[in-house]
Amino acid sequence: MSTRIFAWIGITIFFYYIFYSIFVGVINPIPTKGDSWDYHIPISKMILSGEIISPQHPIITQWYYPGSSEAINSFFLLLHIPLTLSNILAVIVLFLICWKLGGVFKLNYYESIFFATTIVTLNGIVRWYNSVSIDVWLVNFFLLGIILLERPKSSLKYFFILGITLGMIIGTKYTGFYYMAILTIFYGKRILSLISVQKLLVFLVPFIIFGVSWYFRNYFFFHNPFYPLYFFGLPYTINFDMQVWNIFPHYPKDTLDAFFGEYKIWLLSIPLVIVQLLRGFIHTKKKTLKFFTDHKIEVIILLLFIIFTLSPTDTKRWIMVSSIRYSYASFILAILSVFLYSKKSKKIQWLFLISITSMIMVTSFNYYPKLVLLYGAGALFCCYIFENYKKSLQKLFS
Numbered sequence: 001m002s003t004r005i006f007a008w009i010g011i012t013i014f015f016y017y018i019f020y021s022i023f024v025g026v027i028n029p030i031p032t033k034g035d036s037w038d039y040h041i042p043i044s045k046m047i048l049s050g051e052i053i054s055p056q057h058p059i060i061t062q063w064y065y066p067g068s069s070e071a072i073n074s075f076f077l078l079l080h081i082p083l084t085l086s087n088i089l090a091v092i093v094l095f096l097i098c099w100k101l102g103g104v105f106k107l108n109y110y111e112s113i114f115f116a117t118t119i120v121t122l123n124g125i126v127r128w129y130n131s132v133s134i135d136v137w138l139v140n141f142f143l144l145g146i147i148l149l150e151r152p153k154s155s156l157k158y159f160f161i162l163g164i165t166l167g168m169i170i171g172t173k174y175t176g177f178y179y180m181a182i183l184t185i186f187y188g189k190r191i192l193s194l195i196s197v198q199k200l201l202v203f204l205v206p207f208i209i210f211g212v213s214w215y216f217r218n219y220f221f222f223h224n225p226f227y228p229l230y231f232f233g234l235p236y237t238i239n240f241d242m243q244v245w246n247i248f249p250h251y252p253k254d255t256l257d258a259f260f261g262e263y264k265i266w267l268l269s270i271p272l273v274i275v276q277l278l279r280g281f282i283h284t285k286k287k288t289l290k291f292f293t294d295h296k297i298e299v300i301i302l303l304l305f306i307i308f309t310l311s312p313t314d315t316k317r318w319i320m321v322s323s324i325r326y327s328y329a330s331f332i333l334a335i336l337s338v339f340l341y342s343k344k345s346k347k348i349q350w351l352f353l354i355s356i357t358s359m360i361m362v363t364s365f366n367y368y369p370k371l372v373l374l375y376g377a378g379a380l381f382c383c384y385i386f387e388n389y390k391k392s393l394q395k396l397f398s
Contacts, residue, residue, distance in 0.1 A: 003108070003110040003111055003114070003348075003349070003352070004110045006110070006114050006349070006352040006356070007110040007111075007113040007114045007117070009356060010113065010114045010116075010117030010118065010121070010355070010356070010359065011113065011117060013117065013121055013356075013359045013360065014095065014117045014120055014121055014359075017120075017121060017126055017129065018088060018091070018092070018129075021088055021126075021129035021130055022085060022088060024084070024130055025082050025084035025085045025088065025129075025130045026082060026084075026085070028084060028130070029082035029083070029084055030084070031083050031084055031130075031131065031132045032131070035133060036083075036131060036132035036133065038060060038062060039060060039062040039063050039065060040070055040073065040132045040133060040134065041073070041083065041132060042058075042059070042063055043063060043065065043067040043070040044067070044070045044071070044073040044074045044076075044077055045074075045077065046063070046067075047067060047070060047071050047074045048074050048077060048078060052067060053217060054217075054221065061227070061228035061237045061238065062228065062238075064217075064218055064221075064222075064227050064228055065173070065174070065228075066170070066171045066172060066173060066174065066176075066211075066214040066215075067171075067214065068167070068168050068171030068172050068210050068211070068214070069134035069137040069138065069168065069171075069172040069173075070134065072086065072089075072090075072137065073086050073132060083132045084130045084131075084132070085130075086132055087128055087129055087130065087131050087132065087133060087136060088129055088130070090136040090137050090140060091120050091125060091129060091136060093137075093140050094116075094119065094120055094125070094136055094139070094140055094143075095116045095117070095119070095120045096116070097140055097143045097144055097147070098112075098115060098116035098119045098120070098143065098332065098336075099112050099113055099115075099116040100112075100147055101115075101143055101146065101147055101336065102115040102116065102336065102339070104146075104147050104150050104151065105150075105297075105336060105340060106340070107339060107340070107343065111339065111343065111348065114352060114355070115335070115336060115339050117359070118266075118335060118339075118355045118358070118359070119332055119335065121358075121359040122262070122263060122264075122266065122331075122358070123261060123262050123263070123264060124262030124263055124324050124325060124327075124328070124331075125328075127262070128325065133325070134172050134173060135173075135325045135326065135328060136328070137168075137172055138169070138172045138173050138175070138176060138179075138328075138329075139328040139329050139332060141165050141166075141168040141169045141172065141176075142169055142176075142179045142183075142329050143329075143332065144165050145162075145165050145166055145169060145179075145183050146183070148161065148162050148165060149162075149183060149186075149187035149190065149191065150187075152187075152190055152191060152194055153194075154194045154199075156198065156199060156202050159199040159200075159202045159203040160202050160203070160205075160206060162191075162203060163202065163203040163204065163205065163206035163207040163210075164206040164207075164210055166180060166183070166207055166211065167206050167207040167208070167209065167210030167211030167212070168210050168211065169183075169211070170211040170212070170215075171210045171211040171212075171213075171214055174226055174229060175307070175311075175326070176211075178307045179304075179307075179329065182300055182303055182304070186296055186299075186300060222234075222235050223235060224236060240312035242312065242313055242314050242315070243309065243310055243311060243312060243313060244308060244309045244310070244311050244313050244323060244326075245309040245310065247313050247314075247315065247320070248309075250315075251315060251320070254315075254317055254320055255320060257317075258317065258320040258321045258323075258324055259324060261321060262321065262324040262325075263324075263331060264358040265354055265357070265358050266331065266334075266335055266338075266358060269331060269334035269335050269337070269338050270301070270305055270330065270331065270334050272334070272337075272338055272341075273298050273301050273302070273334045273337050273338075274302065276295075276298055276337070276341060277295055277298040277299070277302065280294070280295050280298070281295075297333060297336070297337055298337060300333060301330050301333045301334050301337060304327075304329045304330035304333065305327065305330040305334075307330075308326050308327040308330055311323055311326035311327075338351065339351065
């Protein structure tokens with residue numbers, strides 16, 4: 001079966017998930033209880049009311065978390081669009097970014113489409129389609145940062161977009177500082193070679209507005225830029241005792257069940273990346289910094305996974321499953337690495353068959369038989385657009 005056919009099968013499955021989730025989000029427009037109502041929605045409301053600079057009566061201190069991605073949800077509130085559709089927008093953007101990411105790392109047009117559909121149909125992504133959260137947005141900005149840094153330009157427009165992107169990374173979640181550090185280590189030298197005073201100013205303005213401003217606010221009010229989290233003994237209210245790394249040794253079966261439930265066969269992508277990295281290290285004669293440069297993506301994946309193990313979790317199974325969303329960045333890049341290795345070894349079509357199997361393993365949807373006609377027509381329309389406007393789409397994302 002050709003790569004093109006696999007790509008259209010992936011698009012069809014993805015369209016089914018998206019259309020179904022839009023339908024569910026419209027008929028059930030009230031988000032479920034949990035983090036959405038605890039702080040994501042309140043932060044979005046405070047942005048609209050102008051209270052975000054100094055929340056007057058916070059019920060919980062999580063209202064002082066960074067809120068740049070909650071600002072996106074504010075538009076949904078302003079336009080009276082059901083918030084249950086906000087994450088669907090994030091997933092569609094994730095598809096486009098992964099499609100572009102595949103092209104940046106030399107997957108061809110149809111391989112990139114299939115890689116993107118593989119990511120957005122992961123159970124760990126599909127689970128959050130109708131939620132109000134910011135984890136998909138965080139990984140969107142991180143992956144967009146990699147795309148921009150892999151193809152640096154010297155224009156002012158480039159540095160302005162880079163400032164927005166990196167600002168949104170640290171302005172979406174405190175974890176973004178780890179991601180920012182990784183990008184700086186592996187790409188900082190390349191960007192510094194292009195910098196000038198004018199470009200630096202164009203970069204810093206959006207970077208400070210979308211990112212650093214949240215930390216200024218918290219330092220001004222609480223003398224802790226990462227408030228309410230613990231940070232070197234500064235005033236705090238939250239300190240996570242249970243993290244992935246110290247839960248796994250005591251509950252290995254439950255943790256692995258959670259991973260398999262969210263990633264299915266792609267659970268093996270991280271071990272495969274580690275094996276590739278070890279093989280590269282063994283066969284490299286000079287163990288220098290060049291090794292880390294040559295295996296940059298694998299090293300980034302490993303660092304991201306280590307960061308994930310520091311993420312908060314709990315012994316309750318549903319929280320273990322929920323915590324898997326903190327691993328998006330590491331697994332998306334790990335799956336990309338497997339795609340690249342499979343292409344190099346000319347076994348990518350076998351990988352496509354495995355991926356199709358993973359895509360169709362989400363079976364918890366309610367059945368609405370009349371929607372089948374719309375699914376089919378919509379999927380055919382998407383395939384027509386991708387096929388007949390191939391050159392225009394490639395130009396758009398070039």
